[in-house]
Amino acid sequence: MKKIILSLIVSIMLVPTSVKADEGMWFLMFIERLNHRDMQKMGLQLTAEEIYSINHHSLKDAIVQFNGGCTAEVISKDGLVLTNHHCGYDAIAELSTAEKNLLKDGFWAENRKAEIKPSSLFVRFFVRMDDCSKRILAKVNPSMTELEREAAINKEIALIEKENNEGGKYTVSVRPFFQGNEYYYFVYQDYKDVRLVGTPPESLGKFGGDTDNWEWPRHTADFSMFRIYGDANGNPADYAENNVPLQPKHYLPVNLGGVKENDFAMILGYPGRTNRWMPAGGIEQNVKFAYPAWVEGSKTGMDNMKKYMDQSDALNLVYASKYAGVANYWKNRQGMIDALTKFGTAKSKAAQEAKFNKWANLPANKAKYGNVVSTINNFYALTNEKSRHDNYITQLFRTNAFATVGGTLGKQLDTYVKADVVKRAELAPKISGMAEEMFKELHLPAEKDIMAAQLKLYATKSTGYAIAPMVEKIGKENNNDFTKYVNDTFDASIFTSKEKIKAFLELPTAEALANDPLYTLSNDMMTHFRSKSDVIAKAQNDYGASFRLLVEGLRESKIGAIKYPDANSTLRLTYGKVRSLPADKRNDAKVNNYTTLDGQVKKYKKGDQEFDLPTRVLEMNKNKDFGRFADKDGSLHVNFLTDNDITGGNSGSPVLNGKGELIGLAFDGNIEAMAGDVIFDSKLQRTINVDIRYVLWVIENFSGAKHIVDEMTLVK
Structure with missing residues (x-):
């Protein structure tokens, strides 16, 4: 491992040994000093070097970030990759048609030639990381505004990234930690030729649907499989038929022994975002203003998608991926509201901040920290209503294909109008391609209903902060019934068909674009969304500096109990154990830390969109046809629980035993611990794994695809 500079060694040694073993998302480069002894006591049999090494192959070389938002792992010498079904969902939906519906029916490539390349899919390997805190922080000073600070930091980041990318071979990312008090750079290598190998039918991969999402007991085959391809030398390459399967530096062996209560469990992955350092005012704002608007806006979009999705398989495919993404966070945010309210998280944070404020106003600390808490609280008081407003309009943007057209296709058309003949010839194919992609994923009647419903919700519910001027005007003129306006607008707009867009490209005029009703409405909403008053802008600037000081002061004063940085889509390790929840009559298992195929069949509802099952599953369960994968108790275990600390982005992460062998696949958490992104609850927090x-x-x-299993290394 690289030598760690003295300041880091000192900060690491200050971490108390009482840190709870199953809490925390830890950097791999610090495992030896921070966690290795605890992990060994719990059952780890690997050295720190076997987990993270920059000179030799290690566990890190088998873990990839999957398409920027999930995690996956390499499980064969030929680049076979395992991730969640919901992580591969977009790619599977894209490759599906009404005639050949891979999403609905499942798919297993009979050989390498049959593996299918989605249009855009990549995996990212982690190469190494290092500290650059001193270098970056030397470029800033307390007198800078937040914008000036950001500019200075970004300038230095650009240099660091250029110095370490080896002429474009690697992707380098410099990320802030502890709210900008530390910085590290990460070196990655991206592979873009990633092909679908197989997926179970949706009835298994998404069994339980929205009803079971975030719930235990679960019975879901939430997995899909892909393969990484490179050129003949193993380097990243654009898709080509003569590319070959990647020979990875390391791949995970698969253990067939199963798990039992208190077994060691380790997860490596790319958790997306936690807010464990969030102030009390931020939690209160989310619970009372932001998240309720998010939930209501999501549900409005979902309801209007669903009525069309139910009409045909073809329409279901159009909206399946978008609906799944919206539904996932809809339930998550409601769970957050309930959990944060139930556990009084804002109140406990406020008590911590009151304690900090006393320390901050001691004579030795007052100049630096004295105004931190009051400045933070002032910002939240000013922005509570704006946060509600922003979440209503964000869900409009998120669920409707035309709400943001001004900043996407409209921006391209604006450039096209102003360009000369040569430039237009260059732009036209790109714009046509954008239009083709856009209209693959929408159905005009659905988009009209979604927009009309979301505009009404936004206009009538965002009452404490001014709404977009055009929306306000249209609402007043139509008693907040936007149906006729939306229908007329769609009829008049050049953006609502590929043919209209093509016609505009052939005869473009600035006047036609400027007067297009969808274009002007979209620009009006986006401009309003991005705007803020001078008062709020100043408060936001002061808040940024104060939040950074709060985190610095909590660490310095040792008032804060958290010793690890928030998740931010960088590779982390979390460790814990297989751990049950209290007995639950809904679960037929002997111990409430796993579920069985028999339990899945008991949930079966013929023809139900969420709980239907293939007839073959019913027959195989009846005959106890579990083959070599049956547990020693004779049942087939489906999902199991651990107490690892994970969040979104960990989806698809490998669950490993003490030898670094694959025992499961993380895919969800339990709704009782939904406050986990803000505060870790050691009693309730669980990870749900396949x-x-x-x-x-x-x-x-x-599925009869034994040839896929045969390429793995199985450990009995």
Whole structure:
């Protein structure tokens, strides 16, 4: 491992040994000093070097970030990659048609030639990381505004990234930690030729649907499989038929032994975002203003998608991916509201901040920290209503394809109008391609209903902060019924068909674009969304500096109990154990830390969109046809629980035993601990995982794709 500079060694040694083992998302480069002894006591049999090494192959070399938002792992010498079904959902939906619906029916490539390349999919390997805090922080000073500070930091970041990318071979990312008090750079290598190998049918991969999402007990085959390809030398390459499967530096062996209560469990992955350092005012703002608007806006969009999705398989495919993404966070945010309210998280944070404020106003600390808490609280008081407003309009942007057209296709058309003949010839194919992609994923009647419903919600519910001027005017003129306006607007707009866009490209005029009703409405809403008063702008600037000081002061005063940085889509390790929840009559398992195929069949509802099952599963369960993947108790285990500390982005992460062997696949958390992104609850927090034996059973026994299992290294 690289030598760690003295200041880091000192800060690491200050971490108390009482840190709870199952809490925290830890940097791999610090495992030896911070966590290795605790992990060994719990069952780890690997050295720190076997987990993270920059000179030799290690566990890190088998873990990839999947398409920028999930995690996956390499599980064969030929670049076979395992991730969640919901992580591969976009790619599977894209490759599906009404005639050949891979999403609905499942798919397993019979050989390498049959593996299918989605249009855009990549995996990112982590190469190394290092500290650059001193270098970056030397470029800033307390007298800078936040914008000046950001500019200075970004200038230095650009230099660091250029110095370490080896002429474009690597992607380098410099990320802030502890609210900008520390900085590290990460070196990655991206592979863009990633092909679908297989997926279970949606009835298994998404069994339980929205009803079971974030719930336990679960019975879901939430997995899909892909393969990484490179050129003949193993380097990243654009898709080509003669590319070959990647020979990875390391891949994970698969353990068939199963798990039991208190077994060691380790997860490596790319958690997206936690807010464990969030002030009390931020939690209160989310619970009372932001999240309720998010939930209501999401539900409005979902309801209007669903009525069209139910009309046909073709329309279901159009909206399946978008609906799944919106639904996931809809339930998450409601769970956050409930959990944060139930546990009084804002109140406990406020008590911590009151304690900090006393320390901050001691004579020795007052000049630096004295105004921190009051400045933070002032910002939240000023922005509570704006946060409600922003979440209503964000869900409009998120659920409707035309709400942001001014900043996407409209921006391209604006450039096209102003360009000369040569430039227009260059731009036209790009714009046509954008239009083709856009209209693959929308149905005009649905988009009209979504926009009309979302505009009404936004205009009538965002009452404490001024709404976009055009929306306000239209609402007043139509008694907040936007149906006729939206219908007329769609009829008049050049953006609502590929043919209209093509016609505009052939005869473009600035006047036609400027007067287009969808274009002007979209620009009006986006401009309003981005705007803020001078008062709020100043408060935001002061808040940024104060939040950074709060985190610095909490660490310095040792008032804060958190010793690790928030998640921010960088590779982390979390460790804990297999751990049950209290007995639950809904679960037929002997111990409430796993579920069985028999339990899944008991949930079966013929023809139900969420709980239907293939007839073959019912027959195989009846005959106890579990093959070599049955547990020693004779049942087939489906999902199991651990107490690892994960969040969104960890989806698809490998669950490993003490030897670094794959035992499961993380895919969800329990709704009782939904406050976990803000505060870790050691009693309630659970990670829900797919048992790797169930994964293999679905591939080999149910699907008949034994050739896929045969390329893995199985450990009995």
